[in-house]
Amino acid sequence: MQTASPTLPMLQIQNFINGEFVPPAAGRYLDNVEPATGLVYGQIPDSDAADVARAVEAAQAALPGWRALPAEKRGLLLVRIADLIEQNLEQLAQAESRDNGKPVALARVVDIPRAASNFAFFGTGVSHFASETHFQEGVALNYTVRHPLGIVGCISPWNLPLYLFTWKIAPALAAGNCVVAKPSEVTPATAYLLGELCQQAGLPPGVLNIVHGTGPGAGQALVEHPLVKAISFTGGTKTGEHIARTAAPMFKKLSLELGGKNPNLIFADCDLAAAVSTSIQSSFSNQGQICLCGSRIFIERPIYEQFKAAFLARVAGLTVGDPQEAGSKQGALVSEAHLLKVQSYIELARQEGGTLLAGGQRVQLAGRCVGGFFLQPTVFEGLAPDCRTNREEIFGPVVTLTPFDTEAEALDWANGTDYGLSATIWTRDLDRAHRVAHQLHAGVVWINTWLLRDLRTPFGGMKNSGVGREGGLEALRFFTEAQNVCVKL
Numbered sequence: 001m002q003t004a005s006p007t008l009p010m011l012q013i014q015n016f017i018n019g020e021f022v023p024p025a026a027g028r029y030l031d032n033v034e035p036a037t038g039l040v041y042g043q044i045p046d047s048d049a050a051d052v053a054r055a056v057e058a059a060q061a062a063l064p065g066w067r068a069l070p071a072e073k074r075g076l077l078l079v080r081i082a083d084l085i086e087q088n089l090e091q092l093a094q095a096e097s098r099d100n101g102k103p104v105a106l107a108r109v110v111d112i113p114r115a116a117s118n119f120a121f122f123g124t125g126v127s128h129f130a131s132e133t134h135f136q137e138g139v140a141l142n143y144t145v146r147h148p149l150g151i152v153g154c155i156s157p158w159n160l161p162l163y164l165f166t167w168k169i170a171p172a173l174a175a176g177n178c179v180v181a182k183p184s185e186v187t188p189a190t191a192y193l194l195g196e197l198c199q200q201a202g203l204p205p206g207v208l209n210i211v212h213g214t215g216p217g218a219g220q221a222l223v224e225h226p227l228v229k230a231i232s233f234t235g236g237t238k239t240g241e242h243i244a245r246t247a248a249p250m251f252k253k254l255s256l257e258l259g260g261k262n263p264n265l266i267f268a269d270c271d272l273a274a275a276v277s278t279s280i281q282s283s284f285s286n287q288g289q290i291c292l293c294g295s296r297i298f299i300e301r302p303i304y305e306q307f308k309a310a311f312l313a314r315v316a317g318l319t320v321g322d323p324q325e326a327g328s329k330q331g332a333l334v335s336e337a338h339l340l341k342v343q344s345y346i347e348l349a350r351q352e353g354g355t356l357l358a359g360g361q362r363v364q365l366a367g368r369c370v371g372g373f374f375l376q377p378t379v380f381e382g383l384a385p386d387c388r389t390n391r392e393e394i395f396g397p398v399v400t401l402t403p404f405d406t407e408a409e410a411l412d413w414a415n416g417t418d419y420g421l422s423a424t425i426w427t428r429d430l431d432r433a434h435r436v437a438h439q440l441h442a443g444v445v446w447i448n449t450w451l452l453r454d455l456r457t458p459f460g461g462m463k464n465s466g467v468g469r470e471g472g473l474e475a476l477r478f479f480t481e482a483q484n485v486c487v488k489l
């Protein structure tokens with residue numbers, strides 16, 4: 001593999017263990033590729049069980065001090081990290097864009113601010129985390145104590161690297177646990193920078209440890225470590241299944257946020273301009289690499305042609321370009337392997353009889369990005385609702401348009417996959433909005449909007465999209481063990 005530039009220093013990432021940056025025990029490194037150029041621009045530790053063991057040891061030593069700190073003091077440290085993320089927003093956004101291929105403009109307004117919010121939210125939220133009492137008049141008083149679990153493992157994917165990494169780490173730390181975390185090997189840069197910010201914030205050594213490496217290497221060792229009491233995982237459904245198989249016999253607590261194949265239901269009475277505009281976002285944001293993207297768009301027949309024309313006009317304006325350039329609406333896909341996977345689904349859609357309405361081709365840019373992994377935003381119609389293209393997660397800039405005639409038909413098709421993460425409904429009919437929402441097999445339903453988040457709400461999927469919920473008190477409950485104490489009166 002060629003390197004980005006012989007004159008630029010390579011980004012050499014190290015593990016963050018016990019408050020220090022350390023090389024992997026075995027001294028092995030993996031190449032880190034910039035998706036926009038296809039070139040190696042850095043190296044990351046290829047950590048193994050020895051590195052995970054070292055991180056767990058550091059976490060174990062830090063645990064008594066960290067869990068004994070009053071919640072407000074832990075919270076203040078997390079808020080300090082949030083402030084530092086905000087102060088370093090530009091550097092983090094640049095790093096995220098370079099590592100992942102997403103437009104830097106997106107990282108500036110979504111990824112990095114939301115990572116800061118995660119720390120600020122749980123840093124302050126933990127002070128409001130109350131436990132229950134159950135009073136039996138004249139008999140007994142029961143009260144619930146919520147103990148931190150101890151050492152927990154957090155494993156995150158490459159699509160929203162810092163955003164999803166912090167979404168797990170912040171509640172785990174707030175609840176009084178020490179953490180060993182593994183970011184995706186494909187996008188390690190902002191997790192590495194987070195270690196520096198934790199040092200600056202004065203987070204005690206060993207409270208947060210970040211071990212880089214592959215899933216089967218470092219990830220598997222983390223899941224298998226006997227002192228790691230819980231695994232909070234976000235990633236693919238197949239990986240989640242594998243992790244559950246490893247962790248369940250060890251009686252570890254598990255939170256699994258997995259894949260999606262989300263429906264976007266457009267009813268004829270909707271605000272069409274708003275539906276089109278937001279559907280462009282929900283289809284192609286982050287090159288369609290968001291688990292919440294609505295890749296199956298079902299449109300009520302009377303407005304099908306109108307929606308299609310307006311949607312395609314907007315797709316034509318989605319400039320694919322260098323993620324560093326302000327005018328680029330679409331960046332690169334995260335890796336060559338992922339690009340090939342998405343392209344194979346475009347081929348499948350053709351074979352399944354789909355009509356290509358837009359895109360479908362790899363984009364060859366000039367200059368710096370000549371070797372980048374770019375793909376046109378792609379739209380198909382004419383596919384059966386139950387074909388593989390409409391059932392399997394593609395996780396790229398590919399959507400299908402399908403007309404429907406009745407609410408029952410739309411619901412049937414929307415629910416016709418093994419996934420159940422999120423759904424979007426566009427209608428002005430309030431009764432229908434609630435009626436349809438309640439019948440959708442989706443853990444998150446948006447009505448006349450998309451990706452609007454309130455961090456207090458439960459977040460997670462039904463069916464093969466996951467087990468458990470993140471967000472707000474749900475996350476603090478996950479990262480604690482409830483103990484009931486009964487006092488006889």
Ligand code: NDP
Nearest residue numbers: 156157158184185214215219220235236239257258259291
């Ligand atoms: P993967 O499942 O491939 O990887 C997720 C993480 O798990 C990575 O850090 C990976 O490491 C690690 N991993 C892989 N194998 C193991 C193992 N045996 N033991 C422990 N850890 C392991 O997912 P992707 O990174 O490809 O992310 C895309 C997927 O994530 C999509 O399916 C998407 O829908 C889902 N997702 C779900 C979300 C949700 O909230 N429900 C949100 C965002 C994404 P490495 O990368 O180093 O191999």
